[in-house]
Amino acid sequence: MKSADQTRKTILAVDDDPHILEVLEVRLVSAGYDVVTAGDGAEALQVLASRPVRLVISDIRMPGMDGMRLLEEMERRGLRLPIIFLTAHGSISGAVEAIKHGAVDYLTKPFDGQELLTRVAEVFAKAAGAPPPAAPDIAESGLVGKSPAMRDLAAMIDRVAARDVNVLILGESGTGKELVANLIHRRSPRKNGPLVTVDCGSTPAGLLESELFGHVKGAFTHAVKDKKGLIEQANQGTLFLDEIGNITIEMQVRLLRFLENHKIRRIGDVREIQVDCRVLAATNADIFEQVAEGVFREDLLYRLKVVTINVPPLRERREDIPVLAEHFIRQFCAGQGIPPVVVPPETMAYLMAYPWPGNVRQLRNALEAGVVLGAEGVLAQEDLQLPLAGKGPDRSATGEDDSLSLDASEKAAIVRALEQSNWVQKAAAPLLGVSRRALNYKIQKYGIELPKRRAKK
Structure with missing residues (x-):
């Protein structure tokens, strides 16, 4: 028995x-x-x-x-x-x-x-109820926050990092997709190998092929010597393809071929080179919509997305804003040799209510400006230079109509930008990040009354 x-x-x-x-x-x-x-x-x-x-x-x-x-x-x-x-x-x-x-x-x-x-x-x-393995040190890795969304993200990264599979990282601009890629690499068995990042969004299409695959001397004009491509440089390590949704169909074909056999051929060469690297890719575009429209290959998408990680926008984890603010302010003060800066409750409420379309990157930049401009060690709302922010609190959590709340915030932002620019639309439009024509449309939409300007004598 x-x-x-x-x-x-x-x-x-x-x-x-x-x-x-x-x-x-x-x-x-x-x-x-x-x-x-x-x-x-x-x-x-x-x-x-x-x-x-x-x-x-x-x-x-x-x-x-x-x-x-x-x-x-x-x-x-x-x-x-x-x-x-x-x-x-x-x-x-x-x-x-x-x-x-x-x-x-x-x-x-x-x-x-x-x-x-x-x-x-x-x-x-x-x-048996034994203590689980220690969770990833979020703060030390650069993933700052305490929300359930960030804890789930950290756990997902820790689990995926140990498996040598390709990962597609999705998220809006400024959410920290490159940070996620770095963390996956640092926690992976390839951590002692190189992490090579390719910005597919800013590299001209004509140069991207040479950057990725390299070339041999004489392959084209100005190819005066052999050049090792970034894929080859990532051998035994990790290749991170940022903004993958921007590559051309022709480049997608070449990249798909590499993912299938892990071999590359430099431009102008007849030899194939075996490359052993893990591929991480990221995009802020709706890549599934791109597949539906025929501008991104479905077979390449499924080669890239063995595992998909979605990085949440800042507006979906507002409880992380105080933690992020403290982290960034401490970082900036130390880097600039500035005494500690205090965030009063009204400024923190302002940060919590702001929609943050630029996500963590925008928060970081705003706080850096605030630390530099703040007087007497206190961070005021106007120091953040956020003309798009509404003056009222975020009412989404109270059950009020989101569209009404957004409209009120946008109207308040427009009025504030106009006040800052002495009601000159041409000067206010850049503050809001819109065209003058779009600003004029919004002024009419919200019925904003402009003060009558005195005629020049």
């Missing part, structure tokens, strides 16, 4: 390959676990119906009922057991998708025996 401890550590191994089942059984039994096996999902369900099991280790691709269907059927029957998936390297995207639907982890074949035992031990430790 088995002890209670043995029952708590019973593992079901599911795979259509008898050799894999044998390896799993030997490894797990030698570590003290009780193991039962099944050749496919249907057989696994029969085992689960007949005896208590505490962990399932299953292949994803199997004839008959595969791993994903097994997971779905377990969920339907109320069998909420942890499941670790085994997958071939080329099917990692399927394992990542399985994790989104409830799997706890995955291993790529051929798996390392010690890594298998480590993952299994982590699952049982968590089930």
Whole structure:
């Protein structure tokens, strides 16, 4: 008769390959676990119906009922057991998708025996209520905040960083996508290799190919010597393609070919060079809409997005604004040799109410200006130079109509900009970041009365 401890550590191994089942059984039994096996999902369900099991280790691709269907059927029957998936390297995207639907982890074949035992031990430790591994140090990594959204982001980064898969980072401009890419690299097994960043948005299309793939001497005019491309420079490290949505269709084809075989050919060369690097990509564009419009290749998108990380805008994590403000102000004061600056409650309320269309980058710039312009160590609203900000509080949390709140804020911002520019529209428009024509339209829309200007004598 088995002890209670043995029952708590019973593992079901599911795979259509008898050799894999044998390896799993030997490894797990030698570590003290009780193991039962099944050749496919249907057989696994029969085992689960007949005896208590505490962990399932299953292949994803199997004839008959595969791993994903097994997971779905377990969920339907109320069998909420942890499941670790085994997958071939080329099917990692399927394992990542399985994790989104409830799997706890995955291993790529051929798996390392010690890594298998480590993952299994982590699952049982968590089930027993053992302290979880330490969470990533958000502040030290540069991800500053305390909101649930930021904690979820930090946990996602920590989990993805350990797996050598391509990642697509989505988010509005200024949210910190490059920071996320840096953190993934620093926490990855490639952390001792280079992190090479390519700004696809600012590099002219005609130069991007040479920048990425390099060229040989004489390949074109002014190619006076061989040049190693940025992809090649990222060998054994990480390649970060920022603003990937801006590359041309022709460049997309070349990049897709590289992602498929990890080989490049310099411009003007006939030799192919093998490159081993992880690819991270980011964009603030709606890349799925670009695919629908035919301006971005769908096959390239799915090569890039084995895992997708969405970086939340600042307006969706307003509780982080005081933490970010304190962090940036302390940083600026130290860098500029300025005594500590105090943020009074009314200024903090102003920061909390502001819509922050430019996200964390805009907050950082505003606070830097405020630290420089602030008088007597106190940060006032006008020191922030935010003409777009409304004077009233953000009413979205109180249930009031968002459109009315936004309209009121925009009207107040326009009036403030006009006051600052002595009611000269030509001068106010740049403060608001709009054209003079757009400003005139808004003035008429909100019925803003302009003071009559005195005629020149």
